[in-house]
Amino acid sequence: MSTPTPKSQAFDTETRPATDPPVQNLPKVRDDAPVSISDRTGSNRSALNAPSESGSLGRQVAKHLRSRIMQGEFSPGARLPSETEIALDYGVSRVTVRTAIKLLESQGLVDVRHGSGTFVSDFGTEIKAGIQELRSITETIREMGFEPSMERHKGETRAASEHESARLDLMAGEQVLDLQRAVFADGEVVAYSYDVIPIKTLDAQMLERMGQGSVFKVFETIGITPARAIAELHAVSSQEIAWGPQKPEQGLFLLLDQVHFDKDGKPFMYSKSYFVEGRFQFVILRTR
Amino acid sequence: MSTPTPKSQAFDTETRPATDPPVQNLPKVRDDAPVSISDRTGSNRSALNAPSESGSLGRQVAKHLRSRIMQGEFSPGARLPSETEIALDYGVSRVTVRTAIKLLESQGLVDVRHGSGTFVSDFGTEIKAGIQELRSITETIREMGFEPSMERHKGETRAASEHESARLDLMAGEQVLDLQRAVFADGEVVAYSYDVIPIKTLDAQMLERMGQGSVFKVFETIGITPARAIAELHAVSSQEIAWGPQKPEQGLFLLLDQVHFDKDGKPFMYSKSYFVEGRFQFVILRTR
DNA sequence: ATGACGTAAGTCGTCCTACAACTCAACCTA
């Protein structure tokens, strides 16, 4: 990156070809050299450039702030540095910092008070098991301090049911992978997962790998990133759901019936997750 | 407040004086007379100033846009006007519009695409029963197109249990109002609500009014505005919960066990709402 | 001393202006 095109300044590495100044528009000058600059101690300026493309700057900052909060750098109730300070720290504009903070606020992580400051929400850290955050079950379990594991009970291809076709936006009778697994936390069963995945999005090799570990990991390798899920909640009492030696006696479950969408709005998985009542704490932060 | 301090300028009126080049900078005068100005046709400029104090400008705009979307002015998948247009329409800056849109985005109502525009989310309108939106049950029922009603089954004062004291941050043995009600939609029972409210926040007159209608309405009259709730979800199977002629046979409920907080972070109500399974659709939009 | 009041500094909210980065469709060229 010879002539440092100010694109995403700061966090280097970036899309731009290493070759030369892309002739943007007109004589857009801006001859400043937005790099170098001696590193102030404690600066978070270079902390952002994630693995690869991580969304907008604001989201990157939000992500980083979030992890700082989660790791206890700011304890619940504590005040964050002012927006201006944070902006200087990360080397971004205050506008960007504000979008980041707005995001965290909407997630209930912080609490912005006009004229006073931004404070870490009192719950905040407990919330991380919250449903509204889209993440895989295994991921959630691990963050709660347990060791997740899975056991495949069934994994076969079949034609999609009418209901499934509707949810996944498929042709009638299209083939799907029917995956049934038990989910464990520290060896204790916490949920039974029924996943349905359209075959067409997978090649043969994927089918096997879907069994063990996180399904989402496999999706990532083929460029499918989960962006949203729309979920329905139900209480279920049935003996037909669980299996195996740890099958719970009373057969009472909290059902999360959800369709997953990628960032283009295309559905790529339909799953019913039956959580054994009492083994898993679901928390929702409701805001206005 | 004699001298009309320009507080929330904008609607009604307008920031800039129609007179002449605003001097800005140092001698901060601002001698404008903040009224008049003919109404452009179709302008939403004056649509904001709600009942009274409605939060920041950005939130007001968000609220108004939200209702426009809900009322079908923009159908799912449709593109909203550009940020600049909306800003002109409401007579606010683009920054403000952006904060509003960010809010709607975080609620899953719209979908912002860089370089392309802002689109109404495909689900969007279904979501309005979503849990993460904090609103009273009656409000939710009404928005779903049913007529809500309530029936008080019990309403007495007693000492708070240990568990309740912990949740509500009370002294041991403090008095609370124990309210038990059945919730109906178009005459059909959909939920059983167990509410616990500290007495100290109420006067005698309030106690009666708590019985009928929305509890939140009563709270509003004494200046308590619900800002957040932290809720736990459970599946419950029991015959001890419901009562009355419409008592459901199988006794299967989705329990929303929640503590409500006002904007200062003080808990003011602890409630357990048992929703009769199958009668009420809970939808959650999960995002990352 | 004490309490009411005004003042000033700090911080979030909004505005303005100017670009940068991205998308999409129309156009042009090979």
Place this chain on the structure above:
DNA sequence: TAGGTTGAGTTGTAGGACGACTTACGTCAT
């Protein structure tokens, strides 16, 4: 016709300025 280029439109970020609110502190009269 196929493919690349251009340009207009839209969201994202920057920077500077000021309004509105909160808080702490100092002043002053009691």
